[in-house]
Amino acid sequence: xxxxxxxxxxxxxxxxxxxxxxxxxxxxxxxxxxxxxxxxxxxxxxxxxxxxxxxxxxxxxxxxxxxxxxxxxxxxxxxxxxxxxxxxxxxxxxxxxxxxxxxxxxxxxxxxxxxxxxxxxxxxxxxxxxxxxxxxxxxxxxxxxxxxxxxxxxxxxxxxxxxxxxxxxxxxxxxxxxxxxxxxxxxxxxxxxxxxxxxxxxxxxxxxxxxxxxxxxxxxxxxxxxxxxxxxxxxxxxxxxxxxxxxxxxxxxxxxxxxxxxxxxxxxxxxxxxxxxxxxxxxxxxxxxxxxxxxxxxxxxxxxxxxxxxxxxxxxxxxxxxxxxxxxxxxxxxxxxxxxxxxxxxxxxxxxxxxxxxxxxxxxxxxxxxxxxxxxxxxxxxxxxxxxxxxxxxxxxxxxxxxxxxxxxxxxxxxxxxxxxxxxxxxxxxxxxxxxxxxx
Amino acid sequence: xxxxxxxxxxxxxxxxxxxxxxxxxxxxxxxxxxxxxxxxxxxxxxxxxxxxxxxxxxxxxxxxxxxxxxxxxxxxxxxxxxxxxxxxxxxxxxxxxxxxxxxxxxxxxxxxxxxxxxxxxxxxxxxxxxxxxxxxxxxxxxxxxxxxxxxxxxxxxxxxxxxxxxxxxxxxxxxxxxxxxxxxxxxxxxxxxxxxxxxxxxxxxxxxxxxxxxxxxxxxxxxxxxxxxxxxxxxxxxxxxxxxxxxxxxxxxxxxxxxxxxxxxxxxxxxxxxxxxxxxxxxxxxxxxxxxxxxxxxxxxxxxxxxxxxxxxxxxxxxxxxxxxxxxxxxxxxxxxxxxxxxxxxxxxxxxxxxxxxxxxxxxxxxxxxxxxxxxxxxxxxxxxxxxxxxxxxxxxxxxxxxxxxxxxxxxxxxxxxxxxxxxxxxxxxxxxxxxxxxx
Numbered sequence: 001x002x003x004x005x006x007x008x009x010x011x012x013x014x015x016x017x018x019x020x021x022x023x024x025x026x027x028x029x030x031x032x033x034x035x036x037x038x039x040x041x042x043x044x045x046x047x048x049x050x051x052x053x054x055x056x057x058x059x060x061x062x063x064x065x066x067x068x069x070x071x072x073x074x075x076x077x078x079x080x081x082x083x084x085x086x087x088x089x090x091x092x093x094x095x096x097x098x099x100x101x102x103x104x105x106x107x108x109x110x111x112x113x114x115x116x117x118x119x120x121x122x123x124x125x126x127x128x129x130x131x132x133x134x135x136x137x138x139x140x141x142x143x144x145x146x147x148x149x150x151x152x153x154x155x156x157x158x159x160x161x162x163x164x165x166x167x168x169x170x171x172x173x174x175x176x177x178x179x180x181x182x183x184x185x186x187x188x189x190x191x192x193x194x195x196x197x198x199x200x201x202x203x204x205x206x207x208x209x210x211x212x213x214x215x216x217x218x219x220x221x222x223x224x225x226x227x228x229x230x231x232x233x234x235x236x237x238x239x240x241x242x243x244x245x246x247x248x249x250x251x252x253x254x255x256x257x258x259x260x261x262x263x264x265x266x267x268x269x270x271x272x273x274x275x276x277x278x279x280x281x282x283x284x285x286x287x288x289x290x291x292x293x294x295x296x297x298x299x300x301x302x303x304x305x306x307x308x309x310x311x312x313x314x315x316x317x318x319x320x321x322x323x324x325x326x327x328x329x330x331x332x333x334x335x336x337x338x339x340x341x342x343x344x345x346x347x348x349x350x351x352x353x354x355x356x357x358x359x360x361x362x363x364x365x366x367x368x369x370x371x372x373x374x375x376x377x378x379x380x381x382x383x384x385x386x387x388x389x390x391x392x393x394x395x396x397x398x399x400x401x402x403x404x405x406x407x408x409x410x411x412x413x414x415x416x417x418x419x420x421x422x423x424x425x426x427x428x429x430x431x432x433x434x435x436x437x438x439x440x
Numbered sequence: 441x442x443x444x445x446x447x448x449x450x451x452x453x454x455x456x457x458x459x460x461x462x463x464x465x466x467x468x469x470x471x472x473x474x475x476x477x478x479x480x481x482x483x484x485x486x487x488x489x490x491x492x493x494x495x496x497x498x499x500x501x502x503x504x505x506x507x508x509x510x511x512x513x514x515x516x517x518x519x520x521x522x523x524x525x526x527x528x529x530x531x532x533x534x535x536x537x538x539x540x541x542x543x544x545x546x547x548x549x550x551x552x553x554x555x556x557x558x559x560x561x562x563x564x565x566x567x568x569x570x571x572x573x574x575x576x577x578x579x580x581x582x583x584x585x586x587x588x589x590x591x592x593x594x595x596x597x598x599x600x601x602x603x604x605x606x607x608x609x610x611x612x613x614x615x616x617x618x619x620x621x622x623x624x625x626x627x628x629x630x631x632x633x634x635x636x637x638x639x640x641x642x643x644x645x646x647x648x649x650x651x652x653x654x655x656x657x658x659x660x661x662x663x664x665x666x667x668x669x670x671x672x673x674x675x676x677x678x679x680x681x682x683x684x685x686x687x688x689x690x691x692x693x694x695x696x697x698x699x700x701x702x703x704x705x706x707x708x709x710x711x712x713x714x715x716x717x718x719x720x721x722x723x724x725x726x727x728x729x730x731x732x733x734x735x736x737x738x739x740x741x742x743x744x745x746x747x748x749x750x751x752x753x754x755x756x757x758x759x760x761x762x763x764x765x766x767x768x769x770x771x772x773x774x775x776x777x778x779x780x781x782x783x784x785x786x787x788x789x790x791x792x793x794x795x796x797x798x799x800x801x802x803x804x805x806x807x808x809x810x811x812x813x814x815x816x817x818x819x820x821x822x823x824x825x826x827x828x829x830x831x832x833x834x835x836x837x838x839x840x841x842x843x844x845x846x847x848x849x850x851x852x853x854x855x856x857x858x859x860x861x862x863x864x865x866x867x868x869x870x871x872x873x874x875x876x877x878x879x880x
Binding site: 019022023025026028029030031032033034035036037041042043044045046047052065067068072073078081082085086087088089090091092093094095096097099100103104107115116117118120121122123124125128129131132153154155156158164165167168280281286287288289294296299300302303304305306307308309310311312313314315317318 | 459462463465466468469470471472473474475476477481482483484485486487492505507508512513518521522525526527528529530531532533534535536537539540543544547555556557558560561562563564565568569571572593594595596598604605607608720721726727728729734736739740742743744745746747748749750751752753754755757758
């Protein structure tokens, strides 16, 4: 099971009657699969930019949610949605200009060789489709992922998501490799170690008669702990895997759409061109959209023989929303903002780390930052990370945790977070640090 | 490959320059997996109720699209979407009243034993999740579907969708049974034949060491040719399958949400209570939504051990849209309308059938009607069905085809189709019949 700060029923006695009532009703109808963040779950009713409000009118700086990536309730995105939804919403078996415009605009942000786009409603569906195509193209079934990867929730994709926990089996033809955790050394050095792991996994796979199909990687390794540096370390592993006839699928759900600041896509930081790029979360700023970009020659056989139709995927409303998101990223300079404010946040966090020994390594690119929380012996400290996240929530700031032991702070705000908001966050963070790590 | 009326590039010379240009651009970026209806593809730009308009301002009576089930661009659905999207759009790890309200309202339309709801973004995801849960609950892997079933597009669900064609393999533990094609006799008689098929499939499955997990059926068998009668024929097969420890999953994507007129759900016509109900297309009137309703005891183990999180599934905007759709079905009496207008259409079509020997059996319930098109020897005639559908499109009415040989007319309009619109359709249909089946 993914490690999240889950409300436990036994925690509920401190909650007010209304909240408790809503939680009880929710539990009755949604059942036990649905989890809630925080020991006092948040009832959010309003959002704007990088701020959200709860039902009592309390505001929170949102440094967690990457889905409303251009800002909660962005007026341009809302207007585009409403305009198209008022005209018509159909599917891709009729012609519509917007899905064509959107595919052209989206592909223009990528290397030209990624010349075809396909649309789904979620990134799970996009990764599922990417695996179907990769297996068809290569004739293989073997997939390599990192040991704490998360790629989604369909049957096929849950099998390549070891972070789902022991109860959800990894697929028989799937092999896991340690994520490139080393943050020092040249990209060649780190890349070589990672490539050796991939090489060993291929050898082991082959020993079982399994032919490689896909190396599937989140290019920011967010569930493995947010592993951003040194840029370039992916290239050698991709080269090795391709030599064996397999494809490289870049899962851009987390780093994509400008989050890392300098580049639109995570794979660009590593100077590799994927065979398939999968996308989701921020693509529609909350509107359910996913998709993939793919080399035409990789798609060709599958497309001609198996076809693909996704009822809602690529509908005119989704296309209008997707176009508006791309417009806002460009017109509001959100990539430059992510770079600037991300760097500012990182420097601020670093300054606290020099004073507080419980802040370990700080990694990140643009507005995706990970901070290791460690105990006095320098070991991962998930309990302390949890205390920090809970204290921040109590004091008006939302972040998350990630990593194999849930001890890495995950700071991943909407891309419009301003420097002033970052300053406010740092000040709240300072207070939380002092409360959570007060000696005695 | 699903049989649809696909535009072929070689057909394109008759199209005007603008349309041809859009098709070429589309082909370049979306690639060969995307198909278009009609030899002259439709470029739809506007919709209202059961009418759509193309880019030249020509209107068409829409008797095909079941996704905008309460009518294209319904103002109440649009308003609900816009209102919630302007407030906040988050996910199910925060509390929100609307997803709870929606789950309660949705479950209230079903037998009480189906007490939990889970939300996805597509019916493919819902069927995929239902299979994961069924396999977890039963410890089995075997699935029985009908021989021309379609249940969606993820890896796991494509494996139980034989209508995808020979290139997409049926799963090793999946067995197909002929759909209950017989339209005469008592429900007991038809039901017994179907149950015998299911029994034989279980026996064959067991012979290979495969334990039954799910009997997965579209309760209106739309891709098998729209097989509605006699109501009640499902019960015995479900009983037989359950006796073997398996679950019955009712795929309500096609018959659900009032389409069949008298009942909200297709399974009600057969007087059976499923273990899991899956939903999609009409659920959000075009907004990407899917979900399932499930018995709490069936969900329990999976939910506690594997958890489930779908980023967009059950978000507040989707919940608001889903609530509005339920409101409209109720307040506009759309089920009664479906029953009334559906019956009126059926009677009208029957009257043509007495005069035109190419119209074979007419089946249907509410606003889901299938008409067999046959040649002079009474055999399926897909070419004639295609000619009819193309001629109807040229004359301002949209329908589709379905069935194993694509020879069954599929008449499945938005539920708000009025009697007057049905009369107009019948008159257009009469003309098409005369043109398509003119002797000499």
